[in-house]
Amino acid sequence: MDExxxxxxxxxxxxxxxxxxxxxARALFTDEAPPRRRRWRLKAGIGxxxxxxxxSVAIALTGPGGGGGTPGAPHAQVxxxxxxxxxxxxxxxxxxxxxxxxxxxxxxxxYIMRTKAGTYAIAGAHTEFFRWAGxxxxxxxxxxGRDLPARPLTAADExxxxxxxxxxxxxxxxxxHYYTYxxxxxxxxxxxxxxxxxxxxxxxxxxxxxxxxxxxxxLAARFLKPKPxxxxxxxxxxxxxxxxxVGTLLEELPVSPAVRAGLMRALARQPGIHPIGKVTDLLGRxxxxxxxxxVRNTATGEFGAPKAEQGTFSSRAxxxxxxxxxxxxxxxxxxVEPGGPYRAQRPGFVINYVLVRGLGWAESQPKPPxxxxx
Amino acid sequence: xxxEPLNGDSPVLEKPVPAPSLHDPERFAEIFxxxxxxxxxxxxxxxxxxxxxxxxxxxxxxEAFRGRHRFDGSRGTVRSWLYGIATNxxxxxxxxxxxxLRARARLGAAPPAEGHADRVNARVSAQGLRGALxxxxxxxxxxERDVLLLVALxxxxxxxxxxxxxxxYGTVGSRLSRARKRLRxxxxxxxxxxxxxxxxx
Numbered sequence: 001m002d003e004x005x006x007x008x009x010x011x012x013x014x015x016x017x018x019x020x021x022x023x024x025a026r027a028l029f030t031d032e033a034p035p036r037r038r039r040w041r042l043k044a045g046i047g048x049x050x051x052x053x054x055x056s057v058a059i060a061l062t063g064p065g066g067g068g069g070t071p072g073a074p075h076a077q078v079x080x081x082x083x084x085x086x087x088x089x090x091x092x093x094x095x096x097x098x099x100x101x102x103x104x105x106x107x108x109x110x111y112i113m114r115t116k117a118g119t120y121a122i123a124g125a126h127t128e129f130f131r132w133a134g135x136x137x138x139x140x141x142x143x144x145g146r147d148l149p150a151r152p153l154t155a156a157d158e159x160x161x162x163x164x165x166x167x168x169x170x171x172x173x174x175x176x177h178y179y180t181y182x183x184x185x186x187x188x189x190x191x192x193x194x195x196x197x198x199x200x201x202x203x204x205x206x207x208x209x210x211x212x213x214x215x216x217x218x219l220a221a222r223f224l225k226p227k228p229x230x231x232x233x234x235x236x237x238x239x240x241x242x243x244x245x246v247g248t249l250l251e252e253l254p255v256s257p258a259v260r261a262g263l264m265r266a267l268a269r270q271p272g273i274h275p276i277g278k279v280t281d282l283l284g285r286x287x288x289x290x291x292x293x294x295v296r297n298t299a300t301g302e303f304g305a306p307k308a309e310q311g312t313f314s315s316r317a318x319x320x321x322x323x324x325x326x327x328x329x330x331x332x333x334x335x336v337e338p339g340g341p342y343r344a345q346r347p348g349f350v351i352n353y354v355l356v357r358g359l360g361w362a363e364s365q366p367k368p369p370x371x372x373x374x
Numbered sequence: 375x376x377x378e379p380l381n382g383d384s385p386v387l388e389k390p391v392p393a394p395s396l397h398d399p400e401r402f403a404e405i406f407x408x409x410x411x412x413x414x415x416x417x418x419x420x421x422x423x424x425x426x427x428x429x430x431x432x433x434x435x436x437e438a439f440r441g442r443h444r445f446d447g448s449r450g451t452v453r454s455w456l457y458g459i460a461t462n463x464x465x466x467x468x469x470x471x472x473x474x475l476r477a478r479a480r481l482g483a484a485p486p487a488e489g490h491a492d493r494v495n496a497r498v499s500a501q502g503l504r505g506a507l508x509x510x511x512x513x514x515x516x517x518e519r520d521v522l523l524l525v526a527l528x529x530x531x532x533x534x535x536x537x538x539x540x541x542x543y544g545t546v547g548s549r550l551s552r553a554r555k556r557l558r559x560x561x562x563x564x565x566x567x568x569x570x571x572x573x574x575x
Contacts, residue, residue: 003554007511007526010503014418016411017428025432026406029439143424203425300401 015145019107019125020248020354023333027241098361099139101201101254102132105330106355106373108282110153111172111181112341113164114308119344120160121153122170123282124181128357130188130368134198135206135254141197144368146188150181151374153282153350173309173341188368202252214258216266223249224266239272239292243317247331251356261326267319279320283355283373287320287329294336311340315351330355402442405452406435412453413460416528422474426467434460450537457528458538461520472512479509510560518553521546 017025108123126148133141150170152158161167168183199206213219224242246267250260267273272293279289294314301310314337320329332353335342342349357373413434418427437459438445445455464471481504503511511519517539524530524538532550536543 003557004522004526006507007522007557010507011419011527012503014415014422014427015424017414017431021414021428021432022410025410025428025435026403028432028436029402029406297403298401300404 015143018129019109019127019352020244023352024241024244024248027238027244098135098363100132100134100362100364100366102130102358102360102362102366103251103356104128104130104358104369105251106148106357107353108148108355109352110350111170111174112308112344113161113170113172115160115164117164118160120157120164121345121349122150122157122161122172122181123153124150124170124172124174124179126150126181128368128373130366132362132366133201134365137199138196139198140365142190144188144190146368147184147186148372148374149183149185151183173305177304185372201254202249204253206254209253209255212253212255212259214256214262216262216269219259219262220266220269223263224270238295239270240295240317242267242270242273243290243292243319243331247319247328247354250328251354251359254361257326264321264326276318279318281320281330281332281355282350282353283357285322285329288323289318289320291319291334292317297340299340309341311343313337313339313342328356328359402439405438405456409453409456410435413456416457417460417464419527420464420474420523421467421470423467423470426470430460430463430467433463437463450534454530454534454538457524457530457534458540461524461538465516465520468516475503475508475512478504479506479512481505481508506560506562507557510557513560514553514556517541518549518556521549522553522557525550 106128107125108127109125110121111124113120113122128146128148130144131142133139152161169180170182171178171180173179201209213222223245224237246263249255249263255263268275268290273290274293276289276291278286280286294316296312296314298312299305299310301307313335315333316336317331318334319331321327322329330353333351335345335347335349335351338345338347338349342351355373358369410431414427414431417430417434418424421427421430434456438456445452450458511522514522520539521535524535525532530538532543532546535541535546539546
């Protein structure tokens with residue numbers, strides 16, 4: 001009897017970390033610390049920040065509806081802050097806490113194919129997750145996942161891919177080895193469903209979620225400020241990490257519309273976070289977005305990366321909201337200064353992404369959708 | 375850069391770690407890319423809890439980053455160093471690990487007839503860890519369990535386990551030997567020859 005082998009074989013195969021988890025864990029130490037501010041400026045700035053926040057997410061109105069405003073006039077701009085609050089407030093009374101919270105999201109990572117037909121990007125590590133939980137313990141919970149087909153990232157990438165002969169598999173460099181992604185999807189797989197689960201979201205119970213404040217400053221203090229136990233000298237509260245944090249909270253927690261609006265306002269007020277106007281995501285949905293200050297990334301050949309994958313580029317985190325409802329559409333990392341593996345890509349190129357396909361309360365036990373998103 | 379195959383069946387590459395310069399955050403990021411999925415897998419197998427596994431894995435790299443100036447390439451590889459940190463952090467989640475093992479111990483030894491749903495679940499959960507084996511692993515002294523699982527799950531050599539846990543080389547062998555005997559006994563191993571078998575694992 002070989003106990004070692006028996007133990008090795010008995011332990012099962014767990015679900016791998018999600019792209020979002022990896023992005024977050026990595027950002028803990030890769031982000032550059034924001035420039036230090038003098039204390040007096042922070043103190044003096046509190047009142048100003050509060051005033052400025054109201055206008056911090058402004059986007060220009062375009063199209064027929066905006067004809068009445070003269071350029072630059074205050075009413076010619078829609079304030080996402082206000083929009084979100086109004087939309088949320090109008091829904092607050094209509095949206096009671098339902099029975100089951102669910103979240104359906106897609107994650108993907110861009111990889112570069114360098115072929116004779118040209119260079120194009122594909123979405124690989126392409127996965128859809130569906131998670132649901134009952135409002136109370138004992139109502140059950142489930143976590144599902146399936147692989148989505150790897151595919152050309154955009155229409156322009158698709159054109160080059162067709163010239164390349166429309167291959168169905170893609171051999172790309174991934175961190176420290178070559179990996180081949182294919183255009184095949186897998187069926188939904190469920191990860192440890194629990195009939196007795198429910199009642200917790202992220203690390204919070206339904207009660208704790210219910211008790212969250214809607215005040216942006218209180219939410220920022222709770223979620224966006226360093227905690228006493230946090231590591232010194234690490235960039236734990238960089239703008240980029242704050243974008244990831246708010247995106248995760250909005251997706252995982254069944255917060256009320258008022259708290260949702262509060263989280264958006266809290267993020268919009270943070271230094272290093274900027275409104276960038278309209279953004280169309282990979283599912284073709286247009287929303288309004290906030291972005292972090294960019295961070296530099298460098299890949300060396302230390303773990304065997306080929307020349308074409310080496311070099312330095314900068315990127316930023318972007319979070320996108322539905323303009324009409326304030327609903328979270330997703331978040332992504334986008335290229336700011338091309339270089340390294342993305343030297344042939346343009347600013348705005350999406351490096352990795354989380355697309356929220358569905359999110360909210362349901363009256364009966366939710367099921368993952370059969371239809372593929374792309 | 376942040377990409378990693380998410381389907382979990384990519385080969386875990388045995389890569390020589392050429393005394394990497396850990397000091398630069400950007401280069402440390404490559405250490406992260408090369409090892410995060412593997413450390414996460416180790417934590418997830420032991421703790422069977424998504425949130426706890428994420429906590430352990432992310433904390434492992436935070437601590438490694440913080441202590442990167444102290445990493446001594448002559449004492450072990452980056453990989454064994456990371457496993458050592460992760461194992462210590464799992465130690466702070468003993469109750470989570472114990473709860474998972476005790477629950478599996480109660481499942482009984484013989485797998486029940488599996489329905490379709492069970493077969494689906496089996497792809498991602500440890501159907502094989504149950505009954506007396508799970509109970510015996512739960513009952514091991516912490517130090518013996520750490521050594522056993524670093525060898526069985528992380529595939530570390532005795533030298534690497536010694537470096538990871540900062541214990542003498544000889545202690546690794548004796549702990550592993552005792553752990554194996556305990557498992558054998560718990561599983562009703564009656565062949566006396568097995569008890570005479572010298573530690574070879």
